[in-house]
Amino acid sequence: MRIQNNRKSFKFAIPLLLLIPLILFSLQLAFNKEKVTKKTENNVSDFMSPTVLKDAFSINKIIVNDINNIHKDSICSIHLINEFGRTNLYYVYNAPLTSRQLGDKFFLHIYLKDNKEWAKSGKGKFINLDFYTKPVETTINGKTYFVFKRLFEHKLMTLDNIDYINTGRFKKGISGRSYGLSKLKINNIPLSNRLNNLENIVLTLKEKDYDKLSDKRKSALEIGILTSEDSDFVKATISSKHIGRLKSELRLKGDWTDHLTDSVKWSFKVKLEDENTFFGMRKFSIQQPKARNYVWEWLFNKSMKDNDLVGLRYDFINVDLKIAKKNTTVNKIMGIMAIEESFDKYLIENNKRREGIILNFDESLLWADRSKQRELNLPSSTIDSDLSLIDNAPISVFNESKVLSSPILRKQFNIAKNLLNGLRKGELKISEVFDLDKLTFYVALSNLFGGHHGLIWHNLRIYYNPVTNKLEPVSYDSNSGTKIDYIRNYIFYENDDLYKQKLVEKLELVSSSEFINNLLNSNYNELNSLIVNLNTEFDINFDRSILEHNSNFIKKQIHPSDAVITHLYNHTSNEMVLRVYNISNYPITINSLKTFKGTILSNQIQNSIILPDEKKIVSIPLKSSFINAFVSKKNKKGEFRYPKDVSKIHLDFNILGSKHNDFVNIIPYKEEDADFVKKYNQFSDLSLFEFITVNENEKNIVFKSGTYKTNKIIRIPSGYTVQIEKGFSLDLSNKASLLSYSPMICKGTKTDPITFKSSDGTGNGIFVSNCDQISILDFCHFSNLSNPNVMDWSLSGAVNFNEANVRITNSTFENNRCEDGLNIIRSDFYLGSVNFKNTFSDAFDGDFVTGKLENCSFLNSGNDGIDVSGSSLEIKNVVVTNASDKAISIGEGSKLTGGQVKIVGGEIGVVSKDLSIIELDNVNITDSKLAISSFQKKSEYGPGTISLTNLTLIDNTLDHLIEENSELSIEGKLVETKSSKVIDKMYGNEYGKSSK
Numbered sequence: 001m002r003i004q005n006n007r008k009s010f011k012f013a014i015p016l017l018l019l020i021p022l023i024l025f026s027l028q029l030a031f032n033k034e035k036v037t038k039k040t041e042n043n044v045s046d047f048m049s050p051t052v053l054k055d056a057f058s059i060n061k062i063i064v065n066d067i068n069n070i071h072k073d074s075i076c077s078i079h080l081i082n083e084f085g086r087t088n089l090y091y092v093y094n095a096p097l098t099s100r101q102l103g104d105k106f107f108l109h110i111y112l113k114d115n116k117e118w119a120k121s122g123k124g125k126f127i128n129l130d131f132y133t134k135p136v137e138t139t140i141n142g143k144t145y146f147v148f149k150r151l152f153e154h155k156l157m158t159l160d161n162i163d164y165i166n167t168g169r170f171k172k173g174i175s176g177r178s179y180g181l182s183k184l185k186i187n188n189i190p191l192s193n194r195l196n197n198l199e200n201i202v203l204t205l206k207e208k209d210y211d212k213l214s215d216k217r218k219s220a221l222e223i224g225i226l227t228s229e230d231s232d233f234v235k236a237t238i239s240s241k242h243i244g245r246l247k248s249e250l251r252l253k254g255d256w257t258d259h260l261t262d263s264v265k266w267s268f269k270v271k272l273e274d275e276n277t278f279f280g281m282r283k284f285s286i287q288q289p290k291a292r293n294y295v296w297e298w299l300f301n302k303s304m305k306d307n308d309l310v311g312l313r314y315d316f317i318n319v320d321l322k323i324a325k326k327n328t329t330v331n332k333i334m335g336i337m338a339i340e341e342s343f344d345k346y347l348i349e350n351n352k353r354r355e356g357i358i359l360n361f362d363e364s365l366l367w368a369d370r371s372k373q374r375e376l377n378l379p380s381s382t383i384d385s386d387l388s389l390i391d392n393a394p395i396s397v398f399n400e401s402k403v404l405s406s407p408i409l410r411k412q413f414n415i416a417k418n419l420l421n422g423l424r425k426g427e428l429k430i431s432e433v434f435d436l437d438k439l440t441f442y443v444a445l446s447n448l449f450g451g452h453h454g455l456i457w458h459n460l461r462i463y464y465n466p467v468t469n470k471l472e473p474v475s476y477d478s479n480s481g482t483k484i485d486y487i488r489n490y491i492f493y494e495n496d497d498l499y500k501q502k503l504v505e506k507l508e509l510v511s512s513s514e515f516i517n518n519l520l521n522s523n524y525n526e527l528n529s530l531i532v533n534l535n536t537e538f539d540i541n542f543d544r545s546i547l548e549h550n551s552n553f554i555k556k557q558i559h560p561s562d563a564v565i566t567h568l569y570n571h572t573s574n575e576m577v578l579r580v581y582n583i584s585n586y587p588i589t590i591n592s593l594k595t596f597k598g599t600i601l602s603n604q605i606q607n608s609i610i611l612p613d614e615k616k617i618v619s620i621p622l623k624s625s626f627i628n629a630f631v632s633k634k635n636k637k638g639e640f641r642y643p644k645d646v647s648k649i650h651l652d653f654n655i656l657g658s659k660h661n662d663f664v665n666i667i668p669y670k671e672e673d674a675d676f677v678k679k680y681n682q683f684s685d686l687s688l689f690e691f692i693t694v695n696e697n698e699k700n701i702v703f704k705s706g707t708y709k710t711n712k713i714i715r716i717p718s719g720y721t722v723q724i725e726k727g728f729s730l731d732l733s734n735k736a737s738l739l740s741y742s743p744m745i746c747k748g749t750k751t752d753p754i755t756f757k758s759s760d761g762t763g764n765g766i767f768v769s770n771c772d773q774i775s776i777l778d779f780c781h782f783s784n785l786s787n788p789n790v791m792d793w794s795l796s797g798a799v800n801f802n803e804a805n806v807r808i809t810n811s812t813f814e815n816n817r818c819e820d821g822l823n824i825i826r827s828d829f830y831l832g833s834v835n836f837k838n839t840f841s842d843a844f845d846g847d848f849v850t851g852k853l854e855n856c857s858f859l860n861s862g863n864d865g866i867d868v869s870g871s872s873l874e875i876k877n878v879v880v881t882n883a884s885d886k887a888i889s890i891g892e893g894s895k896l897t898g899g900q901v902k903i904v905g906g907e908i909g910v911v912s913k914d915l916s917i918i919e920l921d922n923v924n925i926t927d928s929k930l931a932i933s934s935f936q937k938k939s940e941y942g943p944g945t946i947s948l949t950n951l952t953l954i955d956n957t958l959d960h961l962i963e964e965n966s967e968l969s970i971e972g973k974l975v976e977t978k979s980s981k982v983i984d985k986m987y988g989n990e991y992g993k994s995s996k
Contacts, residue, residue: 046512048559048660051551053517053544059147060140063092070186075101075179078167080152080186084542085531087152087159093135095144100178104169105132107177108150113163118156126166127154162186196318196533198336201240201278203250203268203286204322209234216252217260223374226254227367228269238270238278247273253285255367262288264321264334269342280350281313283342289316292338294540295530296481300449302523304475309442310351310463311475312341316530336537343398343461343474356466357403357412358474359420361393363458390457390491395420416464419471423492430490431498435470437506440499442473443490444506448516448550451478452488460491483549487557487585497587497611497656504558504586504657511554516547558655560584564610564664566651567671569617571642573627576602576620578651579671582610587656593620594652594663601626601649609656643668688712691728694720701742703728705752713790716740718770726779727752732763737788743771743804748779750810756799757783761817764788767795771804780811787818797823797845808834813843819863820845831856842867843883853878863993864889865906874898875920882906885993887928890916892941899923899950907992908933909956910948912966914941924952930991931956935963935982943967961985 061067062079071078079090089108093101108129112118118127135146168180205213212234220226232251239245250268253259259267267287272278297314304311319334341347343358369387373380386392395417403409422428430439446455453459454477461474473490487507493499509515520527531542563584570577582588589609593602603621610616627638630645646668654661686692686701691708694701701716705725711734716722718741726748730738738756748754754777756766765785768775785798797820799813805828813821814837821839829851836843836858843861844853846868853873858865858880865880866873869892876898880887883906890896891913899921903909909925912918912934925931931953934944943966951970953959960975962968963982968975979985986992 046514048555049513051511051513051516051548051555053513053520053548059090059136059138059145062090063138063140063145063147071181071184078181078184082528082532084528084544085535086541089150089152091148091150093146093148095137095146097135097146098178100169100171102135102146104171104178105130106148106150107166107168107170109166110154110157111163111165112157113161121156127157129154159186196336196536198316198318198533199240199242200318200320201238202320202322204237204239204324205234207323207325209236210323213252213266217266220252220254220257220260223371224257225367225371225374226252226257226260227371228252233271236270238272243278246276246278249273253287254291255363259288259291264332265337266334267291277346279313280346281341282346283344284313285340285342286317286319286337287340289336289338289534289538292340292477293479293481294534294538295527295542296449297338297340297478298530299519299523299527300445300451300478300480301475302526303445303449303519304442305351306519306522307441307445309438309445309475310348310353310472312347313350314338314340316534336534345399347474348463353463353465354467356464357409357416358398359413359416359462359464359471360396360398360460361390361457362396363393365393366458391424393457412464412466415469416462416471419464420462426492426495429496429498430493431496431502433471434490435465435468435472436499436502438472439490440502440506441510442475443488443503444510444554446478446480447484447487447507447554448510448547449478449480450482450484450546450550451480452482452484453477453479455488455490457491481543481546483546484553487554497609500586501657504655505659507554507558508658508660511551511558513551516551520544520547557585558658559660559662562664563588563655563662564651564653565667565671566664567667567669568646569670571640573622573640575622578618578620578666579615580610580618580651581615581671582612584655585612587611588653589656590618590620591652591654591661593622593649595629595649599629601629686714686716689714691730703730707731709733710736712736714738714740716742718742721745721773724754726754729755729757732756732758732765732785733760734762735764735789737764737790738766739788739790740766740768741770743773744768744775744777746775746777746780750779753779753781755781755783756785757781758785765795765798765800765816765818767800767802768804768806769800769802774805774807775801777806777808778810780808781814782812782816782821783814785816785818787820795823796820799823801825801827801829803827805829808832810834812837814838816840823847824849824851827851830854835859836861836865839863846871846873849873852876857881858883858887861885867891868894868896870894876900878902879904880906883908886911887925888918889913890918890944891937892916896920902926903928903931910946912944912946913937914944916944918944918946918948920948922950923948924954925956926952926954927956929957930961931958932960932968933962933982933986933991934966934968935961935986936966937983945969958991961991 062081068080069077070080076091076093079092081088081090108131109126110129111126129150131150133148133150135148138145138147164183164185166182167184169178171178216232228251233249234251236248236250237245238248248270250270253267253269265288267285269285270283272282275282278284301311301314316336317339319337321332321334323330323332345355348355365387369384373383397403397413403413419428419433423430423433446452454475459477461476463472463474465472527542531540534540563582565581565583567579568576569579576593580590587609590605592600594600601623603623605618605620607618627640630640630648631638646666650663650665652661652663686694689710691704691706692701693704699720701720701722703724705727707729709731713736716739720742722740722742722744724744724746746754761784763785765788767788782799787795787797796818798816798818800823802825806824807830809832812835817840819841821836821843823845825847827849829849831853833855838860839862841863843858843865848870849868850872853875855877859882861883863885865883865887867889871894873894873896875896877900879902881904886908887903887906887910889911893914894916896918901920901923903925905927907929909928909931910918914937932946934946936943943963945967947969949971960968961982962975962978964978964980
């Protein structure tokens with residue numbers, strides 16, 4: 001609202017300053033040329049680009065109309081322009097620019113008339129505002145101009161104190177100036193702070209009434225809260241040249257005392273008597289402009305009304321307060337104050353609606369409790385939280401006496417009250433109670449303006465529209481002009497997806513560059529005029545970057561970089577089953593399955609709406625032509641090849657309410673098995689096993705002596721010591737395993753060994769991992785076991801030790817049905833008097849280990865007898881018989897030392913490969929197909945080395961096969977016979993067993 005001022009003359013002459021902002025200037029729509037990368041099929045559009053507002057003034061109109069020119073010559077013209085309370089200098093050059101006109105820096109030196117304050121800074125005779133910025137190019141009627149802009153402000157500079165300025169162009173390191181102006185005056189543009197042209201009103205009070213208000217203010221300031229009641233009103237008159245003298249009553253206004261802290265600018269609630277109105281209003285507030293953030297509240301209400309929402313008339317006036325004493329009158333100049341409409345039929349009629357009631361949630365309980373807490377000097381923690389809740393706030397109506405006295409209005413109140421109570425109790429949805437278009441538009445604008453304060457429950461004002469039988473929000477106390485960091489919603493919105501859909505639609509609208517530029521463009525003249533007027537008393541500027549920030553924040557919220565995560569659960573020729581997880585804050589709807597070229601691959605999808613934080617299995621019916629989108633270049637045949645072709649399709653969706661379709665790539669596997677955790681956790685209950693006792697105090701677990709069977713997996717947590725008593729025997733079936741994260745002490749005897757077996761061949765094996773103490777296995781027998789395999793997790797050995805040091809003695813590994821009979825990983829170990837018999841693949845496999853094997857035998861290994869990589873190994877008195885591949889295989893930077901090695905039969909005797917070293921004494925290899933080999937297998941490593949002393953070779957088909965660059969030394973002499981590409985002869989090609 002702008003209060004119309006019909007005066008033909010003013011008490012004071014209005015300087016040219018106040019006429020300048022009245023010139024019509026159009027805002028150019030601000031479309032940022034820089035594109036933002038985002039996953040989308042559509043063209044880059046506004047909601048994917050940052051909102052960046054261009055200059056409020058049209059550069060073209062500045063040039064065409066030669067506005068506020070302070071200098072002009074054949075090279076450039078200079079203009080001093082006030083925009084939303086900020087002063088800028090524009091340098092306008094005719095094209096083309098020389099290299100120096102394009103690249104030189106600007107010098108800008110301001111000399112003050114009164115420079116006492118500046119002189120104290122010790123920074124010279126002038127204020128230096130040197131600058132450089134890139135020019136904006138514009139063409140008018142076929143002629144091109146380049147425009148440079150500089151903010152013309154400094155904390156110690158006022159425009160009316162400027163004597164002159166020196167400005168021009170220079171380049172560092174080059175003497176002389178490419179352009180220069182000296183003692184340039186700006187007197188013909190009087191932009192200094194002087195008088196305003198706001199309406200002048202006078203409030204007149206009797207001294208006793210003023211004293212009553214003063215006492216009330218003093219009391220409020222003492223406790224920090226103003227509590228008001230009807231008896232606080234005092235008689236007053238309000239007058240101006242246009243309305244004459246009107247009787248009224250007024251009281252102090254505010255809850256917190258920010259309305260009262262100024263010694264003069266007290267905020268008042270005013271009611272006119274006898275149905276009189278002041279510029280169309282009978283009830284209004286006169287308040288400190290700062291309390292509503294100056295012009296922001298004006299623009300917020302103006303935007304409400306411009307978009308057919310119920311907004312207040314809000315403006316600024318000059319106020320004088322006269323206190324009538326017995327023989328004199330005391331004048332108090334309050335200065336510029338804001339005037340804000342209150343809630344009655346005049347407000348409704350001004351918004352072109354039929355008379356109806358206005359409700360709110362009564363906040364008196366809340367403020368009374370806060371006041372009591374402060375009066376009693378209690379901490380804020382003593383505030384009654386129940387009284388701060390909307391659930392306990394009575395619903396009240398403005399102009400209660402009139403409403404309850406009118407049968408029509410009383411019925412309206414009854415309906416509206418029940419609607420709000422039904423919403424509060426969850427019996428009605430917000431979309432059933434409110435005019436949803438208007439409500440979501442209001443919420444969207446509140447977020448654009450940063451007006452979250454107006455969405456707090458006790459600041460809500462609600463109009464009941466008797467025509468539509470719906471509620472509508474009323475603009476009030478938004479405290480706009482702040483940058484937001486979250487989207488605030490209306491009360492009780494949570495379970496209404498229709499509200500969320502409509503809100504996205506409105507947020508998308510108000511955050512667009514077009515909407516914001518139109519908002520500023522249509523209100524520019526009034527807004528700029530208000531700022532100029534307010535700056536005659538205050539020092540404010542209108543920070544448009546707040547709208548930019550809030551717009552871009554809204555865009556990010558309703559168009560996040562990732563709104564959906566999608567996993568492929570299953571696919572057939574007829575359907576694709578996806579699990580879709582909505583990670584956005586708004587409902588989404590699934591539209592189709594598409595190729596990246598835009599071809600639709602699916603038929604209509606049922607049950608396609610997914611709520612925020614919801615994970616839903618969605619079955620997508622495929623078109624019969626689905627496979628035609630995946631034609632093999634090789635055979636020209638249409639076929640869907642998993643997983644390769646999953647990357648060629650995506651799921652098309654949109655945030656419900658948004659006009660923009662987005663898409664998400666499909667992760668070609670399940671996120672999780674639904675019952676995984678349940679199955680995993682079931683292994684932890686040791687009380688299920690009769691043979692296990694747990695002593696929590698001593699952190700000790702005992703496997704009791706005896707013969708037992710189990711078809712369950714045993715999982716022992718860390719932090720215990722596991723003791724297995726002699727004579728313990730466990731028969732594993734149905735993939736049962738023992739998994740221990742604590743060290744195991746298994747001390748059997750020759751007569752009472754410890755046995756782990758699977759008599760029916762269905763049991764798995766043993767895994768010991770991550771132990772800080774050594775495990776000891778003595779007189780243990782491991783028979784007919786397989787590798788542990790738990791819910792797709794599996795190991796390679798029947799018995800496995802990972803990062804768990806171990807000592808195994810007097811034990812046997814026999815008839816085990818997996819890749820390794822014993823697998824030790826990243827551990828230190830000792831094997832003494834251990835026998836391996838009839839292992840399906842490798843008997844002993846060590847990965848990154850350090851250890852010793854002594855008095856051990858390996859019989860009938862299905863692959864290697866001893867196989868280590870990245871390890872350091874010592875062997876003594878070891879016998880390997882009939883290994884199907886290699887008796888001893890050392891690889892990947894390993895080292896093997898020792899002696900007394902006997903190898904009988906089998907494919908290959910001793911192998912060193914890939915930067916590994918073998919140094920053995922007293923070696924006997926008999927009846928092998930290939931006795932010794934050294935070569936490089938992996939490109940990232942190098943050749944192998946073998947050094948043997950006291951070597952005996954008997955009846956081997958080939959004694960050695962050594963690759964070039966690898967070495968074999970026998971009795972200290974290098975073998976000279978070398979072969980190329982030894983690996984081509986290994987692994988079942990000529991020697992050994994195929995590993996393919």
